[in-house]
Amino acid sequence: MRSHEAGALHGQAGHRGPAWLHHPDDVNQLVEHLWSRNAAKADGVLTVAGESAPELAEEFGTPLYVVDEDDFRHRARAFRDAFSGADVFYAGKAFLCVAAARWVAEEGLNLDVCTGGELAVALKAEFPPARIAFHGNNKSEAELRRAIEIGVGRIIVDSFDEIDRLASIVTELGVTAKVMVRVTAGVEAHTHEYISTSHEDQKFGFSIAGGQALEAVRRITSATGLQLCGLHSHIGSQIFVTDGFEVAARRVLRLHAEVERELGVTMPDLDLGGGFGIAYTTQDDPRAPEDLAREITKIVDDECHALEIGVPKLSIEPGRAIVGPSTFTLYTVGTTKEVALDGGASRRYVAVDGGMSDNIRAALYSADYSATLASRTSEAPGILSRVVGKHCESGDVVVKDEYLPADLGPGDLLAVPGTGAYCRSLASNYNHVPRPAVVAVRAGEARVVVRRETEDDLLALDVV
Numbered sequence: 062m063r064s065h066e067a068g069a070l071h072g073q074a075g076h077r078g079p080a081w082l083h084h085p086d087d088v089n090q091l092v093e094h095l096w097s098r099n100a101a102k103a104d105g106v107l108t109v110a111g112e113s114a115p116e117l118a119e120e121f122g123t124p125l126y127v128v129d130e131d132d133f134r135h136r137a138r139a140f141r142d143a144f145s146g147a148d149v150f151y152a153g154k155a156f157l158c159v160a161a162a163r164w165v166a167e168e169g170l171n172l173d174v175c176t177g178g179e180l181a182v183a184l185k186a187e188f189p190p191a192r193i194a195f196h197g198n199n200k201s202e203a204e205l206r207r208a209i210e211i212g213v214g215r216i217i218v219d220s221f222d223e224i225d226r227l228a229s230i231v232t233e234l235g236v237t238a239k240v241m242v243r244v245t246a247g248v249e250a251h252t253h254e255y256i257s258t259s260h261e262d263q264k265f266g267f268s269i270a271g272g273q274a275l276e277a278v279r280r281i282t283s284a285t286g287l288q289l290c291g292l293h294s295h296i297g298s299q300i301f302v303t304d305g306f307e308v309a310a311r312r313v314l315r316l317h318a319e320v321e322r323e324l325g326v327t328m329p330d331l332d333l334g335g336g337f338g339i340a341y342t343t344q345d346d347p348r349a350p351e352d353l354a355r356e357i358t359k360i361v362d363d364e365c366h367a368l369e370i371g372v373p374k375l376s377i378e379p380g381r382a383i384v385g386p387s388t389f390t391l392y393t394v395g396t397t398k399e400v401a402l403d404g405g406a407s408r409r410y411v412a413v414d415g416g417m418s419d420n421i422r423a424a425l426y427s428a429d430y431s432a433t434l435a436s437r438t439s440e441a442p443g444i445l446s447r448v449v450g451k452h453c454e455s456g457d458v459v460v461k462d463e464y465l466p467a468d469l470g471p472g473d474l475l476a477v478p479g480t481g482a483y484c485r486s487l488a489s490n491y492n493h494v495p496r497p498a499v500v501a502v503r504a505g506e507a508r509v510v511v512r513r514e515t516e517d518d519l520l521a522l523d524v525v
């Protein structure tokens with residue numbers, strides 16, 4: 062994630078946004094690489110896989126998450142094919158529902174879940190348990206028991222307490238569980254602090270440098286019923302450069318070699334996690350899965366060669382890079398407002414019918430997004446605008462800076478691309494706003510895969 066607060070808007074002579082944001086030649090045009098493969102505009106109207114934004118809004122209401130199913134499947138296959146010698150786990154935390162779990166299964170990927178709730182969705186979708194990896198830094202006894210009973214493929218262990226918990230469950234059940242050890246490699250990933258997970262001072266994993274990782278391996282290998290299949294490292298999310306993966310892979314493989322040498326244990330697998338960045342705005346330049354595969358595979362091969370060890374089977378866990386670009390959020394504009402700024406400049410606020418309850422990422426990580434008018438062509442010039450929601454927070458921003466037509470007004474539809482990952486999954490009912498539906502569009506057909514919450518849903522938990 063990149064923060065661009067420094068480039069804040071100012072200046073009288075034309076509204077100037079952050080340095081990376083350029084005035085578009087035609088404010089009606091889509092910046093294609095920010096959209097799913099079947100999204101297009103015809104006469105100003107946004108369409109996806111044969112369905113138009115106004116038709117979708119009319120039939121399903123707004124706000125609405127619209128997922129291009131073919132795009133999701135295509136990206137899943139692209140990772141599977143690019144990493145053909147590896148196991149690809151879709152990270153369900155990015156977005157999970159029964160339909161999505163089925164798409165993942167059908168495209169031949171594995172699934173990463175990190176709570177009993179995500180596991181329940183996977184099971185409802187009849188996802189093969191052996192293809193599920195179970196994550197989490199504080200899995201409960203009940204969650205672990207269920208995972209073992211249904212036979213998940215691997216459990217990624219994150220604490221000494223968990224090792225004890227697991228050891229007693231497998232002993233009691235008389236079974237063997239495959240486990241991996243989540244390690245922290247001490248890498249400072251180039252991303253937002255909140256989604257960086259490999260520096261030492263944070264809650265995930267066992268430190269390699271501090272010796273806890275080796276100790277965890279020792280305890281697992283001396284426990285009965287726990288079968289160690291490898292080490293796991295995830296350095297963070299929304300990462301664009303492979304240098305962080307490279308440093309992490311080298312450190313993890315050194316530990317892998319040490320385990321082989323010192324303990325005589327050869328671990329068959331190595332999981333380098335997910336975190337591959339996507340384009341939210343024109344400032345982002347993501348890597349293609351083939352490039353990632355080539356570079357990461359080479360790093361692992363070279364390091365194993367240097368360490369004179371066999372090459373373990375690689376696993377990766379992309380979430381955002383599969384689901385993020387597949388989805389846009391469709392909103393209806395409710396109000397607009399011109400706000401005077403210092404120096405005589407002004408900012409156009411465009412308020413939509415959702416906000417931080419369906420996309421918390423701008424508020425939480427200063428994430429940038431883009432937006433486009435989705436229901437008509439406009440002849441008006443583009444002016445720098447801020448898209449905000451309807452919540453009682455001034456930080457309720459969906460798109461910090463975007464050029465939108467000056468005549469945008471109530472009733473217009475606005476679409477925000479790249480909202481597939483960590484928007485529905487982080488959605489809330491703040492201000493008692495019902496969470497939007499998710500509609501999957503494929504070959505001219507739209508179907509609800511997660512229904513919209515109702516007022517009854519909002520009241521369902523109140524005990525009166």
Ligand SMILES: Cc1ncc(COP(=O)(O)O)c(C=O)c1O
Nearest residue numbers: 152295298335336378379380381
């Ligand atoms: C262990 C693990 N694997 C995979 C992911 C997926 O990350 P991303 O959606 O950035 O690919 C995450 C989230 O950061 C994670 O914590």
Ligand SMILES: N[C@@H](CCCC[NH3+])C(=O)O
Nearest residue numbers: 154256298299422482483
């Ligand atoms: N929720 C974060 C990503 C965290 C990934 C989970 N480890 C985001 O929206 O970017």
